[in-house]
Amino acid sequence: PAAVILLWLLPGLHLTTWRPRESILGLNLLTHNFMQGFVPGSYPLGIEASRVVVEPVDFDPAHLVKLLDRVDYEALRSASVQLGATDLPEELPVTLNPKADVTILKKIHRLLFEIRIESGNLTCPKTGRKFAITN
Numbered sequence: 001p002a003a004v005i006l007l008w009l010l011p012g013l014h015l016t017t018w019r020p021r022e023s024i025l026g027l028n029l030l031t032h033n034f035m036q037g038f039v040p041g042s043y044p045l046g047i048e049a050s051r052v053v054v055e056p057v058d059f060d061p062a063h064l065v066k067l068l069d070r071v072d073y074e075a076l077r078s079a080s081v082q083l084g085a086t087d088l089p090e091e092l093p094v095t096l097n098p099k100a101d102v103t104i105l106k107k108i109h110r111l112l113f114e115i116r117i118e119s120g121n122l123t124c125p126k127t128g129r130k131f132a133i134t135n
Contacts, residue, residue: 028112028117029080033075039124039127043125046122046124046125047082047083047117048120048122049082051118057109064112068096073091073092076108076111076112079111083117119134
């Protein structure tokens with residue numbers, strides 16, 4: 001069953017219920033890129049995926065170029081290697097053009113948005129503690 005989240009819209013208005021679609025559950029690599037363990041220096045978390053799903057998402061190169069300023073590329077590349085995708089370059093080019101660098105942007109887009117881990121574990125690099133990924 002889908003999780004139920006209760007949201008207050010505005011003071012004095014009614015309480016509403018939001019149920020996420022089944023297809024958005026799981027962990028994508030964009031979310032993983034911002035996660036860390038409880039111990040300082042426990043970044044990035046290791047990935048042990050037992051079920052991975054790929055779902056197409058609309059490609060917007062201009063948005064992706066802006067978003068990449070906030071993404072830790074080294075952590076993304078490490079996560080992609082753990083999932084078996086080894087075709088990302090060692091380093092991200094200093095400047096990316098949404099029209100000229102479409103090939104690399106599509107690879108990054110696929111990793112950040114289309115690959116979703118439905119089950120497995122995230123592992124803290126400092127303590128070895130495992131955090132379950134479940135639907």
